Amino acid sequence: xxxxxxxxxxxxxxxxxxxxxxxxxxxxxxxxxxxxxxxxxxxxxxxxxxxxxxxxxxxxxxxxxxxxxxxxxxxxxxxxxxxxxxxxxxxxxxxxxxxxxxxxxxxxxxxxxxxxxxxxxxxxxxxxxxxxxxxxxxxxxxxxxxxxxxxxxxxxxxxxxxxxxxxxxxxxxxxxxxxxxxxxxxxxxxxxxxxxxx
Amino acid sequence: xxxxxxxxxxxxxxxxxxxxxxxxxxxxxxxxxxxxxxxxxxxxxxxxxxxxxxxxxxxxxxxxxxxxxxxxxxxxxxxxxxxxxxxxxxxxxxxxxxxxxxxxxxxxxxxxxxxxxxxxxxxxxxxxxxxxxxxxxxxxxxxxxxxxxxxxxxxxxxxxxxxxxxxxxxxxxxxxxxxxxxxxxxxxxxxxxxxxxxxxxxxxxxxxxxxxxxxxxxxxxxxxxxxxxxxxxxxxxxxxxxxxxxxxxxxxxxxxxxxxxxxxxxxxxxxxxxxxxxxxxxxxxxxxxxxxxxxxxxxxxxxxxxxxxxxxxxxxxxxxxxxxxxxxxxxxxxxxxxxxxxxxxxxxxxxxxxxxxxxxxxxxxxxxxxxxxxxxxxxxxxxxxxxxxxxxxxxxxxxxxxxxxxxxxxxxxxxxxxxxxxxxxxxxxxxxxxxxxxxxxxxxxxxxxxxxxxxxxxxxxxxxxxx
Numbered sequence: 327x328x329x330x331x332x333x334x335x336x337x338x339x340x341x342x343x344x345x346x347x348x349x350x351x352x353x354x355x356x357x358x359x360x361x362x363x364x365x366x367x368x369x370x371x372x373x374x375x376x377x378x379x380x381x382x383x384x385x386x387x388x389x390x391x392x393x394x395x396x397x398x399x400x401x402x403x404x405x406x407x408x409x410x411x412x413x414x415x416x417x418x419x420x421x422x423x424x425x426x427x428x429x430x431x432x433x434x435x436x437x438x439x440x441x442x443x444x445x446x447x448x449x450x451x452x453x454x455x456x457x458x459x460x461x462x463x464x465x466x467x468x469x470x471x472x473x474x475x476x477x478x479x480x481x482x483x484x485x486x487x488x489x490x491x492x493x494x495x496x497x498x499x500x501x502x503x504x505x506x507x508x509x510x511x512x513x514x515x516x517x518x519x520x521x522x523x524x
Numbered sequence: 525x526x527x528x529x530x531x532x533x534x535x536x537x538x539x540x541x542x543x544x545x546x547x548x549x550x551x552x553x554x555x556x557x558x559x560x561x562x563x564x565x566x567x568x569x570x571x572x573x574x575x576x577x578x579x580x581x582x583x584x585x586x587x588x589x590x591x592x593x594x595x596x597x598x599x600x601x602x603x604x605x606x607x608x609x610x611x612x613x614x615x616x617x618x619x620x621x622x623x624x625x626x627x628x629x630x631x632x633x634x635x636x637x638x639x640x641x642x643x644x645x646x647x648x649x650x651x652x653x654x655x656x657x658x659x660x661x662x663x664x665x666x667x668x669x670x671x672x673x674x675x676x677x678x679x680x681x682x683x684x685x686x687x688x689x690x691x692x693x694x695x696x697x698x699x700x701x702x703x704x705x706x707x708x709x710x711x712x713x714x715x716x717x718x719x720x721x722x723x724x725x726x727x728x729x730x731x732x733x734x735x736x737x738x739x740x741x742x743x744x745x746x747x748x749x750x751x752x753x754x755x756x757x758x759x760x761x762x763x764x765x766x767x768x769x770x771x772x773x774x775x776x777x778x779x780x781x782x783x784x785x786x787x788x789x790x791x792x793x794x795x796x797x798x799x800x801x802x803x804x805x806x807x808x809x810x811x812x813x814x815x816x817x818x819x820x821x822x823x824x825x826x827x828x829x830x831x832x833x834x835x836x837x838x839x840x841x842x843x844x845x846x847x848x849x850x851x852x853x854x855x856x857x858x859x860x861x862x863x864x865x866x867x868x869x870x871x872x873x874x875x876x877x878x879x880x881x882x883x884x885x886x887x888x889x890x891x892x893x894x895x896x897x898x899x900x901x902x903x904x905x906x907x908x909x910x911x912x913x914x915x916x917x918x919x920x921x922x923x924x925x926x927x928x929x930x931x932x933x934x935x936x937x938x939x940x941x942x943x944x945x946x947x948x949x950x951x952x953x954x955x956x957x958x959x960x961x962x963x964x965x966x967x968x969x970x971x972x973x974x975x976x977x978x979x980x981x982x983x984x985x986x987x988x989x990x991x
Contacts, residue, residue, distance in 0.1 A: 350960050406724075411672035429724065504686045
């Protein structure tokens with residue numbers, strides 16, 4: 327899937343200071359039955375967001391109108407568990423373009439990068455700073471710059487740099503994806519396959 | 525340390541790298557690609573949108589498992605959304621010339637059970653599937669890991685995937701396991717020590733006496749749960765146990781091809797002196813029957829132990845309290861004696877013949893507790909057949925159990941096999957996440973022996989007391 331280019335994102339953020347947020351919470355398995363990539367945002371965090379009778383759970387952050395924005399800030403080990411890309415689709419479809427945590431599960435991180443969500447890994451100290459700043463003022467703005475590989479609390483200028491490999495950075499800044507790249511290697515792939523053991 | 529000493533992981537990975545991108549991932553050739561109904565439809569749509577074909581259809585294998593019913597499989601699937609996904613898998617497979625074992629096919633079953641039992645999974649391969657438990661196939665000395673749907677589309681269209689090479693971890697368990705301690709206990713113990721994120725960024729090699737002496741079924745159980753400590757995958761060096769398991773299976777090499785393959789497979793081991801980024805060593809004698817008390821697989825303890833306090837568990841207090849509140853448990857409580865409403869045996873973790881033999885060894889001659897609902901779900905039709913042939917079905921029926929039909933079932937509750945809200949399940953599956961087995965369901969992960977003991981007594985019970 328082609329996706330929007332990502333350069334600099336300045337936005338308020340939604341805080342979710344919970345550790346080990348797994349992809350079953352992000353999108354429960356019973357909502358994985360579509361054969362198209364449509365409407366997953368409605369079921370983002372379904373069972374944390376809604377009661378069994380479909381009424382919203384008042385104490386869940388996505389139901390609290392004071393928090394909004396394109397950045398989701400999560401606790402340590404975000405996106406663990408199932409490989410379902412539907413989790414990243416749901417986050418994207420809801421409107422987030424960046425997830426910040428002190429630690430991401432590998433598959434979730436790859437899935438996010440593949441669909442145009444930027445996973446930003448920060449130090450536990452900086453993550454704590456973000457949570458505190460958002461708690462003190464829900465309108466706190468955060469600026470994520472992919473060209474500079476920095477994340478900054480706009481009001482105070484406090485900043486940290488983050489890692490992304492050059493290949494993926496270039497892809498995200500230009501909206502390229504791996505499938506296009508792999509198509510350009512077809513001859514190499516054919517010649518490898520012809521000498522493969524299996 | 526010798527300069528040429530390399531690990532099993534390096535040997536297999538490096539052989540499959542088509543191109544290394546500077547400051548980027550490796551382009552890795554994939555030998556085997558498994559697909560199922562849930563994570564493949566959007567990948568096929570992507571192919572159509574781009575006008576691409578499947579590059580090597582003979583290297584992809586489709587099986588229906590995630591949302592298939594486990595009773596009355598001969599009838600049309602009632603849930604229209606599930607039926608639609610199953611139809612899409614069938615149609616897409618036919619369109620692109622991919623082998624498809626759909627519902628009712630005698631080869632059908634859970635993807636990570638049918639791959640190995642039909643000889644599709646072989647040592648030294650790279651194997652992927654849009655399912656995190658693809659790590660199971662590492663038991664054969666393969667590099668096997670779960671991928672997302674965009675990556676499924678990459679493999680379909682180019683037989684390659686782009687991956688940063690993970691770091692290497694070796695986990696050794698030495699010594700002899702006590703009576704009643706099975707592979708599931710070994711892996712739950714390792715995860716409890718390393719935590720649910722302790723191996724993120726790593727690929728694991730399991731080594732030492734315990735894995736050397738383990739059956740292929742047991743190795744699959746262990747490698748299956750590598751992802752539950754965050755690892756991309758786990759592997760065990762192939763040996764005589766591996767070769768004996770593979771020999772004669774339908775798609776395994778035969779005749780001269782077998783001899784050639786075997787000679788290659790015998791080179792697949794970590795050289796003396798090869799280095800790992802991190803190593804852990806555990807003593808088999810320390811391992812008890814395990815059970816989880818929280819909402820991630822790292823929250824496990826020996827069954828005779830008490831639920832730890834937050835600070836001992838090495839977790840943030842708020843997250844820990846949220847987890848225990850969901851389970852309805854408290855710090856310092858004993859796990860033994862806790863009421864059990866449901867028992868589930870099955871899944872890609874414990875849905876193989878050895879698991880049902882273990883279950884039967886406990887329940888033989890006893891009766892299921894009246895208040896317990898038990899779902900006994902074989903991993904494949906072949907396993908189901910073995911259960912019948914070995915007389916295990918008779919043992920189950922005499923004890924008041926019924927056998928269901930193969931599929932992922934209550935492991936992720938995509939079909940009708942959902943544990944009701946608030947109910948407690950002892951489950952041989954792999955995840956105890958909130959709502960994993962149904963909205964509000966409370967899961968305790970354990971071995972088939974612990975599951976059998978709970979099914980008989982109706983409470984969490986040390987299976988060693990029932991031998």
